[in-house]
Amino acid sequence: IANFELPAGLAIEVVHDETDWSEFYFFITVAFILIFMILASVFESLLYPLIIMFTIPLAAVGSLIAIILTGHSILNASTLIGMLILLGIVVNNGIILIDYTGQLRRRGYRYQRALIVAGLARLRPILITAITTIVAMVPMAMGKVEYVTQIAAPFAITVIGGLSMSTVFTLILIPTVYSGLESALAWLRGLGRPLQLLQAGLFIAAA
Template sequence: FEFVEEVERDLHKELGEQVEINFNVSTTTGSSPNTLTFRLTDSDEQRLHSSVDKVQQELAKEQVITKVSTDLDITVKEVQIEVDREKAKDYGFVPAQIAQTVNQMTKGQLTTQIMAEDGAVLPVYTGFGQVFNDSIESLKSMQLRSPAGLFVKLEDIATVSVQEGPVSIRRSDQAAAVAFFVEYETKESLGGISAKVDKALEKADLPSETQVVFSGDRELYDSAINDMLLAVALAIVLVYIVMAAQFESFKYPFVIMFTVPLMIIGVAIAMFATNTLIGVTSVIGVLVLVGIVVNNGIVLVDYINQQKAKGMATYNAILLATQDRLRPILMTALTTILGLLPLALGIGEGTEMNQPMGIVVIGGLVTSTLLTLYIVPIIYSLMDKETRKMR
């Protein structure tokens, strides 16, 4: 996406504004890159168009937004026939009858069907050919037969003109809808632009009847982040339950679980230092870390319990465990860190998507491993009755 922006800038510099340059680029989800999409819905079309103008004005004030377009901006020339109800009534016409007659005389009418040799059913239309399709004047001179038997020209009961009309009419939950396409700079994250768009919508002060519905990457982002955070919380609970069953105690697993917040320090530092954004892959890294960082705590606490079972005092067991388990803890942590290093450095084709996961896991492991050797013994000493009141 950065490459596309660079090439577009260079081409505009060489060619100026004499040509229109478009790039066909899509994300891994199939959506347009750096584009946030949402739609406004309202049962009243006039109120909806007023809301659209307000939102466009607020979004245009954001510097990171490069372009704002809607369904209303994309139009095509079409022939519009506006019936004068009073004149039509005088001749005994209703608008629906006029529309049906014009449709039959321009497109023809289905009169029969024939069976082809291969069994296909082919419809047969009877009409006037291109007589009324050649020009606006021929359409205006079209004569319609009234219920009274009089022939009336179309231009006498309706206004025929060429106007700009929408390419498509969008509906959402049986209400009129207008889709927004907000293009923003590559340096801006999806979470950042989402916050800016939410703020702009708030400033627009839309009526309560006008609803805002997000779609595309924003919809996936909201649902994915919520699901992943729920998965992280569930992982913490499951890890605690498993350790409680293994240690046959609720106290010691609680001590070990203090390694989880220690990893958040490293995750925050690593992501800030590498300018990595929070996304689905980085949250997966946090999910993986929940199961990895507790290993060091398990090794430490289990060894302390083993020494206490042999009759050693709690204070001495804690000191011995931090000395004897230092090398095994460092070895297990280093193997994981070094194994993920190529992924964190982005070495290899297509590693950009999973690179945040490697950065998160390495950052969390480094701080969790180092701080576990200090924090877990302190928490253990506070939980044990022998060392709780020691100075």
């Protein structure tokens, strides 16, 4: 650009996208907080929303892989909009799985059994929901018209990549994280009893 000769009265200015990126980070943060608050109020728990939110990084990785493989720019406005929309879409699979797991546990199922039964029972609805959304996006992703290629295609590819990866790994990651956190909580609860006995013993000894 420095060696490019311009006609008199014209100039080239390089503008950074720092402002655009800061706004995008703000929107992502607000969306993340709002989703967490809604899930926490619905489930009346901080544990379940935390488990469900694990699907969001998976969607981000899937979107980035799809964007890179198709040669689109990550800084595209359509790509950023697609990532924002993915925040609200990818948590749905986790909600379906965790909600049914909670119902089974209230019926008396142990959490391991509840996760297995919920995964088998909700596998078909989760896959159908994801597949129909992905299929609807395919025509936009494959468009050849210039405005479709520049605007619609990056958006569709972002959604397809993120939803595909999050759907596959949600069925693996959500039960794993759920089981791990339940085991950790059970271990902490188990520590509570010895600590209470120790405190009681120290109190008696001091008396």
